[in-house]
Amino acid sequence: MLSKAIEKTQPSPALAMIQKGLSKGFPIVIGYLPIAIAYGVLAKQAGMSNLDLTLMSVLVFAGASQFMAANMVIIGSGxxxxxxxxxxxxFRHFVMSFSFMNRVREMELKWKAPLTLGLTDETFAVSSLHTEEAKKEKGALFYATLMFIAYSTWVIGSLLGGLLGDIIPEALGQSMGIALYAMFIGLLIPSVKKEWRIGCVAVIAMVSNFLFSQFLDQGWAIVLGTILGGSSGMILLKEEKR
Amino acid sequence: MILAMIIGMSLVTMIPRVIPAFVVDKLRFPNWLNRLLNAIPYAALGALIFPGIMNVIPDKPYVGLIGGIVAIILAYFGLHVIYVLVGSIVTVFLFTL
Known part of the structure; x- marks a missing residue:
């Protein structure tokens, strides 16, 4: 009897993980929605059908590349x-996936493999700053939930953009372009406050990305900037406690 | 043609994402590589923020930078990420008026 009463007052671990995933994933939802709508509008202008542009969001789930593809269709690229x-x-997601998978080694492969498919810049950033969940009971549900709401927002937002056109006023839409950057900053600063060397790692990555982007593709510049910043962390963050 | 493009894009995006799940399981990394991989999230955040943030309003790079500085200040004072988002969106919005 007593144990039953206790069970009732404590939420199940699965439910707790889902709730935490919803709460940590919510900023991604806010950031994705206007961008997904803007992508839908652009893809429509590129001559793609609503089915095609939504299917691209379903199968690719990588915002920047979808914008790029729509733009390339407009200018007639092959x-x-x-x-x-x-x-x-x-390709940066390859590096991110390596880092994330190394952090969640404890998790079963049947969870890890599908989770990698949900990795974007944003879901990676949030997931990587909550690696302790991987060790907890039902922890995979935390990552699955935050990725699922990010993914759903991305897909539904794309379709909305294709169906309704620009439903967000231009000035507001433009302003919301800062949202994901603000989220990245909001995720980074608390870690920097705890350990200033983390700030050095980020700045080294910023500067190298900027320098590489002067003569390389944006994609390679981000990959190299991330690896270079990570390498500096290998030296700077020696005594990091796990 | 569009369908071939979408499937091709999906494959070249999903395959690099999923490969590490299978590789990492089979390998034990030396300490230095673990440290490098553990620093990747912070490095990635840096590379994702700058210089991309200057393109928020493409012809006015300073607007993105100011929005970023506001975000840094709000986050520094320990505000929840949602308020950091709202604060920087409002800042950029005021600059576009």
Whole structure:
């Protein structure tokens, strides 16, 4: 009897993880919605049908590359060219996935493999700053939930953009372009406050990305900037406690 | 043609994302590589923020930078990410009026 009463007052671990995923994923939803709508509008202008532009969000789930593809369709680029450019731009997710998978080793492969498919810049950033969940009971549900709401927002927002056109006033839409950057900053600063060397790692990545982007594709510049910043962290963050 | 493009884009995006799930399971990394991989999230955040933030309003790079500085200040004072978002959106909005 007593144990039953206790069970009732404590929410199940699964439910707790889902709730936490919803709460940590919410900023991504706010950031994605206007961008997804803007993508839908652009893809429509590129001559894609609502089915095609939504299918792209379903199957690719990588915002920057989808914008790029729509723009390349508009200027008449070839399919192979677009696919290669997509590979280059999204290759950073390979590096991110390596880092995330190394952090969640404890999790079963049946969870890890599907979760990698939900990795974007944003879901990676939020997930990577909450790696302790991987060790907890039902922790995979935390990542799955935050990725699922990000993914749903991305897909639904794209369709809305295609169906309704620009439903967000231009000035507001433009202003909301800062949202994801603000989220990245909001995620980074608390870590920097705890350990100033983390700020050095981020700044080294920023500067190297900026320098590389002067003569390389944006995709390679981000990959190299991230690896260079990470390498500096290898030296700077020696005594990091796990 | 569009369908071939979408499927091609999906493959070149999803395959690099999923490969590490299978590779990491089979390998034990040396300490230095673990440290590098653990620093990747912070490095990635840096590379994602700058210089991209200057393109928020493409012909006015300073607007993105100011929005970023507001975000830094709000986050520094320990505000929840949502308020950091709202604060920087409002800042940029005021600059576009």
């Amino acid at each position: 399919v192979i060219e677009i696919i290669i450019a997509t590979f280059v731009l999204n």
